[in-house]
Amino acid sequence: MRVGILGLGEAGALYAAGFLENGWEVAGFDPADVSAPGGVERKATPADVVAGCDLVLGLTGAKAALAVATEVAPHLRAATVYADMNAAAPELKRSIAAAIGASPAVFADVSVIGPVPKYRHRTALVASGQGASLVADYFGALGAPVEDLGAEPGAASARKLLRSLFMKGLGAIIVEAVEAGRATGDERWVREQIAAELADGEATLERLYQGTYKHGARRAREVSAAADLVAELGLDTVLPRAISQVHELATRPEGLRDTTRVTPEVIAAYEGLPTANIGDAIERLGLLDSGIGPVWPGARAVGRALTVWTRAGDNQAVHEAIKVAEPGDIIVVNGEGDTSRALIGELIAERARARGVVGMVLDGATRDVEVLAEMSFPVWARAVTPAGPYKFGPGRVGVPVAVGGVVCRRGDLVAGDGDGVAVVPADQAVSVLAAAREVEAEEARRRAGIRATAAAVTPGGAVTPGGAS
DSSP states (O other), X not given: OXXXXXXXXXXXXXXXXXXXXXTOEEEEEOSSOOOOOTTOEEOSSHHHHHXXXXXXXXXXXXXXXXXXXXXXXXXXXXXXXXXXXXOOOHHHHHHHHHHHHTSSSEEEEEEEOSOHHHHGGGOOEEEESTTHHHHHHHHHHTTOOEEEOOSOTTHHHHHHHHHHHHHHHHHHHHHHHHHHHHHHXXXXXXXXXXXXXXXXHHHHHHHHHHHHHHSHXXXXXXXXXXXXXXXXXXXXOHHHHHHHHHHXXXXXXXXXXXXXXXXXXXXXXXXXXXXXXXXXXXXXXSBOOTTSEESSXXXXXXXXXEEEEEOTTBOHHHHHHHHHOOTTEEEEEEOTTOOSSEEEOHHHHHHHHHTTOOEEEEESEEOOHHHHHHHTOOEEESEEOSOOOBOOOOEEESSOEEETTEEEOTTOEEEEETTEEEEEOGGGHHHHHHHHHHHHHHHHHHHHHHHHHHHTBOTTXXXXXXXXX
């Protein structure tokens, strides 16, 4: 018997070891440089993994699950069971089932009900979908109790999410209680109180406490999916959303846990992140229109918004903003879209940079672009004109402004590069950062897959052995 494992993280590696112990051949793929048990055949692409398999385990994480299933579907054979074991919303499981349905293989929605590090390949499972009975046979032979729901894909996932509300909620409560105890000097006492109420006492407490920090990002997404399920049932989602946030916060370094403002640590974490990835992470809702672009090639900046609203063609308020600017600010100007007069030039840019301003975004015009490029001072503007501004006012500093079709408030995170400018509300900056990094990682994974496939093709167009066709 042969099993293919897509995703060799903690769970994937443990399942790989379990199948090897029971005499199965095991093939695996993971885009990351992670270790795998001895005996696992590491493959270059997901398609290579599934070839000739009786069972395929999808353990990539929910974010990549549908893309991977779609990629491997053409390479599955009729006898194969594709078991998606990611913690995901029922709707996503049904989409994955549809992707696998285009192949001769059968699909199973499989949910893990228990801690895999503790029970390994014998962890209890719940399965639904056409391949559920076969999953029960395969995993049952390994010693895992499997409940076959005899239902459509999504049913097992729903069961998993219902359990997650309790288990991840318990982990969140433990983290909050222990942290509060630490702040008051009573951590040991708090731990003793919690352990006294739990089966296996301190061991269970520590597993739930450490697991929240170790797997916080994945568990936050899992509970978010559970909250969506609760919403579909017409029930209140305040507590599930809060549980998800606790798990998400637990993964952040200390400097990223303050959601009230964009800290220097948050700004540094955004450095180098493409605005396209940021835009994808905020559902394309915070991107300035394409009429506002960099005025010199290679301009990049990330900072806090210092907002300005000024009369068309007048920069008196921009001068006022520079007087109160702080290091790390980006001056964002609603110049009413006027392009007849430049709101800034080289001299005002020099003054701004001397205050620590890292760039400017203008819904209006600029000038002296060659000098701005020489200075390496990033500016995004709607137009370039040599005509200078008026300096009479009126104008406002620090008020919400509309720039390029997006509302920007003082303190929001602003990021700009060659593609344009993205604005992220301050209270969402850290969560969007995590989502944008996931987008970046997923794109890197897909590029690696495309390149691996291309590398398998000879210059003459023939496919090398094992290559995708």
